[in-house]
Structure formats: structure tokens, C-alpha cells
Amino acid sequence: MSHAHFDLTALPQSARYKLLTATVVPRPIAWVGTQGEGGFNLAPYSFFGLMGSEPPVVAFAPGDRPDGTPKDTALNVKPGSEFTVSLVSAALAEAMNLTATDFPHGMDEAQTLGLRLAPGQQVQVPRVQDAPAALECREVQTVLIGRTRIILGEVLGLWLQEDAVQDAEKHHVDTAALDLIGRMGGRGTYTYTRDTFELTRQTYAQWAEGKTEKKD
Numbered sequence: 001m002s003h004a005h006f007d008l009t010a011l012p013q014s015a016r017y018k019l020l021t022a023t024v025v026p027r028p029i030a031w032v033g034t035q036g037e038g039g040f041n042l043a044p045y046s047f048f049g050l051m052g053s054e055p056p057v058v059a060f061a062p063g064d065r066p067d068g069t070p071k072d073t074a075l076n077v078k079p080g081s082e083f084t085v086s087l088v089s090a091a092l093a094e095a096m097n098l099t100a101t102d103f104p105h106g107m108d109e110a111q112t113l114g115l116r117l118a119p120g121q122q123v124q125v126p127r128v129q130d131a132p133a134a135l136e137c138r139e140v141q142t143v144l145i146g147r148t149r150i151i152l153g154e155v156l157g158l159w160l161q162e163d164a165v166q167d168a169e170k171h172h173v174d175t176a177a178l179d180l181i182g183r184m185g186g187r188g189t190y191t192y193t194r195d196t197f198e199l200t201r202q203t204y205a206q207w208a209e210g211k212t213e214k215k216d
């Protein structure tokens with residue numbers, strides 16, 4: 001298999017963005033809700049992921065506006081402040097996309113677009129009521145590397161739609177029932193998460209036994 005190599009240190013930001021967002025896929029979408037001086041703000045980010053579970057931490061990277069000023073989400077998430085991450089189902093894809101519109105500063109996207117909100121339990125920031133899952137978070141650290149801003153948040157609470165909870169006591173979740181979507185590429189391309197397959201992780205002993213059996 002032959003490969004093409006790109007020196008990212010020698011390319012402009014636009015080229016790096018196009019190459020990396022087309023390669024690192026699929027990416028889950030953080031529909032981030034924050035409270036600021038201008039009221040509630042709701043915006044989606046696909047530079048997002050789960051970073052651990054002890055404590056549970058998520059990371060997302062809100063970029064700047066074209067003029068270099070921080071977006072409302074970055075302005076609202078101050079040290080130790082709260083935010084929510086609503087996860088996006090296929091049914092909410094269009095609504096999520098509309099919240100990415102460059103509304104004027106302080107304009108409430110949820111109210112403008114008629115999205116229903118639900119109050120938090122462990123945080124004061126609401127979540128999208130119709131989202132199949134939502135995380136209640138508190139900022140623990142914000143890292144700046146050049147113009148890349150990474151917000152790390154501890155997950156304090158989790159909301160899941162009831163029909164996706166198979167066994168609450170055993171914490172079994174029917175992930176497919178959430179019907180989440182992810183980002184593919186840069187602008188406008190998404191993927192479903194329903195088409196899955198399973199691989200069983202082996203111990204070293206099982207792997208070694210399998211190699212022995214093949215030799216025999």
C-alpha cells in the first residue's frame with residue numbers, strides 16, 4: 001500500500017483543517033449549552049471526545065470567529081463554570097445544524113429556533129430536552145496551544161432517554177437506540193452510528209493458543 005505524505009508544519013491552517021477533518025472520522029458532536037451575560041447559548045462542535053472515566057472528562061475545542069475573537073461558547077466557559085453537552089440524534093440533525101448559524105452575539109439559538117430545554121440536576125445550565133443523551137459538566141481546565149483552545153470538563157451527571165436504558169442497576173445501555181450521528185469531513189457531511197460490528201478482545205493466552213492451533 002502506497003501513501004502520500006503531507007508536512008502539516010508547512011501548510012496553511014485551511015489545508016490542515018481539510019486534511020485532518022477528512023481523515024479523523026467519525027467525530028461525535030458536542031451540542032454545548034452555556035450561560036453567559038447575554039443569556040443561554042447553544043452551539044455544536046465536532047472537535048470533541050471522551051477522555052477518561054476516573055474522573056470522567058470530556059474535551060471540546062471551540063474555535064474563534066473569522067476576525068479572531070472567541071465565539072460565545074468560549075466566552076461563557078470561564079474557569080470552574082458549568083456547561084451541558086447534548087448528544088445529537090438523527091432526528092435532531094437539522095436543528096443542530098441551524099444552531100451553527102452565525103447568530104449575533106447574545107441571541108438565544110434555542111429560543112429563536114423553538115428548541116425545548118430541560119433544567120439540569122447537578123448543574124444550573126439546561127440541556128436540549130429532546131436529545132437522547134446529555135452530559136452535565138464543569139470546566140476543570142482550558143488549554144491554549146497557539147490558537148487552538150481545548151476545554152476540559154468533568155462530567156458530573158448523565159441523562160439518557162429511558163428506552164435506551166436496558167438495565168439501570170447493571171448500567172447497560174442500548175447505544176443503537178440513541179441513534180446518534182457523527183461528523184465526516186469538514187462541512188456538511190455526517191454519518192449514522194447504527195451500522196456497527198463487534199470484535200471480541202482476546203487475552204494474550206487466547207491469542208497464543210490460537211496461533212498454536214493454526215500451526216498444528
